């Protein structure tokens with residue numbers, strides 16, 4: 429399997445090179461040269477597998493430069509830190525299925541991919557030698573999961589930018605209380621979009637990138653998306669084993685990485701297994717406007733109860749656009765350049781095609797809080813605000829008779845304020861979070877300026 433860029437400007441790469449490259453050197457995103465597919469017999473076999481065994485099968489379809497036993501070891505070590513034996517268990521609440529993705533060390537779905545990515549970086553560096561300085565941006569959950577994946581690892585430093593004061597207090601503490609000498613937290617005076625824009629601009633300075641051997645932990649890194657494909661397949665296999673042959677998934681969406689993993693899973697499985705992906709947004713509804721009208725136009729980032737989704741410019745949208753534009757790298761490049769120049773892409777003429785892959789709804793702040801409250805009183809099951817956005821959209825957009833799996837992307841205790849507004853008290857803190865307030869924390873606050881961030885990275889980087 430070789431990897432190519434959405435913008436068509438690089439020679440095909442092996443998987444390990446793709447992981448180390450992160451963002452393609454032509455400014456695009458990496459994708460497999462061809463997408464594998466499986467038939468019903470394979471699905472029947474997969475129905476019998478536990479999570480790690482299924483991960484081995486799915487990942488092997490996309491990775492051919494890591495020996496089988498090494499891959500098995502990487503997977504087993506990555507999921508040993510999860511608190512649930514099934515890694516991503518699925519529960520039924522009323523007539524909805526909830527795919528719990530928050531049993532990893534930082535209690536969000538990001539752990540599923542970032543535990544594996546941290547181990548992959550270590551694996552490749554151990555064989556090739558050298559060092560890596562990771563540079564990433566977070567609106568809340570990616571940061572702590574990435575830090576948990578590489579803290580204390582040899583030959584790796586990690587620099588994480590988060591928008592100052594715009595994550596939940598628990599999310600900020602999960603990052604800033606990690607005091608390992610290889611961890612650097614930077615709160616930028618700006619939004620997540622500012623932080624992500626700076627990270628991408630720095631990656632596109634190829635001299636700086638090469639000098640400091642920059643590595644990417646955001647979902648611009650293909651390995652992030654790939655690891656997340658597994659839980660869609662896992663959930664589908666579990667439900668199809670119970671006789672449900674066609675399901676929808678409802679996905680709280682910000683940077684488009686998680687739902688894009690669902691899109692890859694949908695193309696991997698036989699047609700119809702994943703019927704449709706329900707793309708759920710908060711008030712930052714650029715992606716909902718794209719799905720419902722073909723209008724992909726940027727507006728101001730709004731702060732909401734679901735801060736991890738407070739994003740306008742969604743990184744992985746470009747990967748979908750690549751398939752949407754019939755795998756034409758030059759057309760993707762033109763479209764992305766035009767988007768950067770004007771803040772808008774007009775795909776209104778193609779609305780119906782988009783609707784074959786996705787349906788979408790934007791969920792207001794009031795609806796988010798009401799959904800947490802109603803779900804709790806009906807099922808005694810507590811949703812975090814991001815999951816509530818997905819549940820609300822799932823309930824509104826589902827087809828009669830077709831099961832909907834809602835992705836539970838984070839533990840409610842990470843978002844005490846929203847939960848307390850909904851049910852009158854904050855959820856009990858799991859042990860991993862209970863001690864955070866008392867710990868020492870470390871973070872610098874910097875302006876959202878590319879040069880300022882570069883100076884800070886250069887001063888603290890491995891070289």
Ligand SMILES: N[C@@H](CCOP(=O)(O)O)C(=O)O
Nearest residue numbers: 566567568569570646647683
């Ligand atoms: N929602 C994310 C934003 C970064 O997205 P990623 O999937 O590209 O890492 C977060 O919680 O940080």
